[in-house]
Amino acid sequence: MTITGTGTDDERLRRWRLVLGGGAADGTGRALSGTDAAMDGALAALYGGTSGGDRRTGGDRAAGLGASAPSVARWLGDIRTYFPSSVVQVMQRDAIDRLGLATLLLEPEMLEAVEADVHLVGTLLSLDKAMPETTKETARAVVRKVVDQLEKRLATRTRATLTGALDRSARISRPRHRDIDWDRTVRANLAHYLPEYGTVVPQRLIGYGRASQAVKKEVVLCVDQSGSMAASVVYASVFGAVLASMRSVATRLVVFDTAVVDLTDQLDDPVDVLFGTQLGGGTDINRALAYCQSRITRPADTVVVLISDLYEGGIRDEMLKRVAAMKASGVQFVALLALSDEGAPAYDREHAAALAALGAPAFACTPDLFPEVMAAALEKRPLPIPEA
Numbered sequence: 001m002t003i004t005g006t007g008t009d010d011e012r013l014r015r016w017r018l019v020l021g022g023g024a025a026d027g028t029g030r031a032l033s034g035t036d037a038a039m040d041g042a043l044a045a046l047y048g049g050t051s052g053g054d055r056r057t058g059g060d061r062a063a064g065l066g067a068s069a070p071s072v073a074r075w076l077g078d079i080r081t082y083f084p085s086s087v088v089q090v091m092q093r094d095a096i097d098r099l100g101l102a103t104l105l106l107e108p109e110m111l112e113a114v115e116a117d118v119h120l121v122g123t124l125l126s127l128d129k130a131m132p133e134t135t136k137e138t139a140r141a142v143v144r145k146v147v148d149q150l151e152k153r154l155a156t157r158t159r160a161t162l163t164g165a166l167d168r169s170a171r172i173s174r175p176r177h178r179d180i181d182w183d184r185t186v187r188a189n190l191a192h193y194l195p196e197y198g199t200v201v202p203q204r205l206i207g208y209g210r211a212s213q214a215v216k217k218e219v220v221l222c223v224d225q226s227g228s229m230a231a232s233v234v235y236a237s238v239f240g241a242v243l244a245s246m247r248s249v250a251t252r253l254v255v256f257d258t259a260v261v262d263l264t265d266q267l268d269d270p271v272d273v274l275f276g277t278q279l280g281g282g283t284d285i286n287r288a289l290a291y292c293q294s295r296i297t298r299p300a301d302t303v304v305v306l307i308s309d310l311y312e313g314g315i316r317d318e319m320l321k322r323v324a325a326m327k328a329s330g331v332q333f334v335a336l337l338a339l340s341d342e343g344a345p346a347y348d349r350e351h352a353a354a355l356a357a358l359g360a361p362a363f364a365c366t367p368d369l370f371p372e373v374m375a376a377a378l379e380k381r382p383l384p385i386p387e388a
Contacts (some may be wrong), residue, residue, distance in 0.1 A: 018043070039082045045075055046095055072104055076113040089117045096123055106131055108138040116142045118150075118340070122230025126279040140271060147270050150238045150367075158242045158371040165375035166216050166248050181206050217301050217378050218250045219243055220292045224308035225255045227280045231340035232307050235367050237270040237277075239339075243374075244268065252295060256288035257281035258313065284314035289322045300330035303377045307336045310351040310362065319351075324358050332377045335362035339370060361385055 013030040018040055032040050072095075079088050092114055096102050102123055104110050114120060124131075124139050131139060189202040221243075223229070223236045233255065243251040244267035252264045255277050266272040285308055296302050304326060312319055327333050335355050338345040345364055352362040363385050365373055376383045 035082065038078065042075060042078045042082060046091060046098065072101060073109060073113045076110075076115075080115060085115060088115045089119065092117075093119050102127060106135050108135050111135065111138045111142050114142070116146050118146060118231050118234050121146050121234050121274065122279065125230065125233070125274055125277060126227060128275060129278070140275070143274055144271050146234070147238060147274070150235070151242065151270075154238060154367055154371075155242045155245075157368075158239065158374075159246060161371035161375050162243070162246065162249070162378065165378045216248045217303065218252070218296070218298055219374070220252045220254065220295070220302065220304045222254045222256070222288050222292050222304060222306045222308075224283060224285070224288075224306075225257050225277045225279055225281075226283050226309070226311070228309055228346070229307070229338070230279055231342060232336075232338050233277055233279065234274065235339045235370075236307055237273040239367075239370060240267050240273065241270040252292075254288060254292055256284065256291075258284045258287070260284075260288050260291045262291070282313045283308070283311055285310070285312045286314035286316075286319035286322065289319060289326075293322055293326055296326070296329075296331065299326070302330075303332040303334065303374070305334045305336060305374075305377075307339050309337055309345055310335070310348040310355075312348065312351060316351065320354055320358065323355060323360055327359060332380060333360045334373060334377050334383065335360050336365045336373075337362050338364040339367065340364075341366055 010030070014032075014036065017030045017032060018036065075095075076092070079091050083091065096105075105114070105120075105123060105127060111124075121143050124143060128139075184206040185202055185204075186200055188204055188206055189200050192201045192203055193199070194201055221236055221240050223233055225233055236253070240251060240253040240263075243249050244264075251267060252262070253267055253273065255261050255263060257278070258281060261276065263273050263276050266276055285306070289304075289306070292304055296304075323333055335352070337347045337352065343364075347362070355362050361383070365386070369384065369386065372384050
């Protein structure tokens with residue numbers, strides 16, 4: 001079938017031709033030239049052909065980035081010329097997944113050519129042990145660039161939101177006028193409502209506490225470092241560093257697979273944290289929670305955040321008993337299936353349901369929502385769980 005059109009239809013035919021790919025005009029009657037032909041070639045190199053993965057099939061298209069750094073570097077330059085940054089990041093990710101180009105990232109000139117994002121950082125961390133010394137400094141520079149961008153985006157809002165939550169959680173009973181928490185004050189004095197005046201006469205004022213330098217809350221971030229959690233590990237390291245910079249919060253960062261590693265002493269630099277992780281391997285959530293539980297000294301003032309897809313390779317019943325015990329002692333327990341922008345993650349639904357039955361609902365969380373989740377946990381109010 002041939003698609004035809006004139007005038008205002010020309011742009012539509014052009015777009016269809018780029019979507020369909022394949023030979024010559026591929027049924028549209030619209031041949032490509034110039035920039036369009038170059039864009040089509042860049043797409044064909046990645047998505048054309050019939051071999052490997054789930055690439056599109058048809059016509060003369062054939063996947064052909066080649067297995068050499070120069071050809072891939074040229075392709076990376078092309079896609080950055082023709083497509084916006086968000087599309088470039090998707091294409092880079094597809095190239096790594098579909099065409100097995102991860103090993104080429106071990107070459108410094110390749111790293112200098114790529115568009116840095118969270119997913120690229122995850123790939124670099126998974127390759128860390130195989131990375132030659134000549135590449136490691138370039139890799140750290142790439143990771144540093146992404147981390148700095150994330151901190152700039154997330155730090156200010158996180159500190160402001162959590163500082164407010166900490167102030168509100170330290171309520172006082174003889175506040176100055178500007179420190180009165182009117183919502184709580186009214187609710188606490190409803191028995192003193194005077195209908196003839198249509199108002200409440202408060203007998204007891206409740207106010208916000210003022211910020212102090214003393215540690216008010218303890219936060220434990222317990223992060224699954226299995227391969228599927230790469231983006232979550234990146235975001236957790238950034239948030240861990242932000243929390244550690246707040247004097248009124250004592251922050252501990254624990255990462256785990258089948259082993260448990262405490263990275264708290266590296267929280268002043270999230271890049272060091274990331275290179276201290278080891279993506280991949282199995283998962284023993286029970287063992288990680290046992291370690292976290294052993295470090296809790298003030299249960300009523302502690303928030304434990306488990307970030308995991310809940311695919312447990314350890315002892316399931318013991319894991320659930322630990323969560324129940326922590327909650328019974330006064331710990332606020334938050335279970336995040338993912339801390340990323342990737343949408344609904346794959347996770348163990350049975351374990352998620354079991355946690356929900358214990359009063360610890362498990363849900364995915366975007367980085368932008370995380371400050372609100374933490375604020376709610378610090379104030380011991382219902383978590384802002386996003387709709388499924």
